[in-house]
Amino acid sequence: MTVPPSLLFVFGLGYSARALGERLVARGWDVTGTSRTIHGPFPDRLEVVQWDGKDQIAPPAGAHWLITLPPDADGCPAARVAGHLAQQAASVTYLSTTGVYGDLGGGWAMEWSPVNPGSQRSKQRVMAETQWREATDGAVRVVRLPGIYGPGRSPFEKLRNGTATRVVKPGQVFSRVHVDDIASGLEALMLRPETRGVFHLCDDLAAPPQDVTGFAAELLGLEPPPETLLDETDMSAMARSFYAECKRVSNARAKAALGWWPAYPSYREGLTAVLATEQASLRR
16 A cells, blocks of 8 residues: 655654655645754755654654664653654654664664664664654554665765865674655655555665775775774774674565665775765765
């Protein structure tokens, strides 16, 4: 079953949600989302509601809900103030992270793999997922995302300003996803409100981070930064924590259940498209 043009209400109108909003507006949907400020890079025809994440808020009855807010120590802010209304929604989709699986030593994270969060931020994500399952009697669609990139959010920025590095940890790979592939996957979910469960929206090639930076440098015609071993690198504890986990993320269920395939199956196609988009924007 698919749905006719409808209303999407977004808790947290951020980078990925804005990309989805543009796609749904083109389909004739109305899209409303919250932001801490009404001043920002919001696409035309998206309605923005200022919300601090604490006050009571009631989305329109029958709207599809998308929650993108990061959790805090008590879970998801939106679940605390609006979870009791969730069963009035046409569907509820929560954006989480593949970090909930913890370290798999380079093995595969499937959509049915058990969660084993290693960091505090991932434990908070698991708590938020649980809150939404309880609020929806299990009907929530949990979308776990790896590293997100796209125009204005890619290795090109650091390469251009001279701050890029190529940190090497033998065997380390990361999965990632282009923002447009997130938007198309979420669009497919919105058009299938009866579909529930856990989904991964990611590309088809988990790759070493130094390879990604090297390819981005090649596209820009720049000399890639020298490789530095992780143990010899001075980086923040937050940055170093990402290298504590290594996994490959499967998107098999999203392909089978949603008929979705990433337009950018690897960082090569994705970064090439990002650069083309950025260059076209400069010519306008």
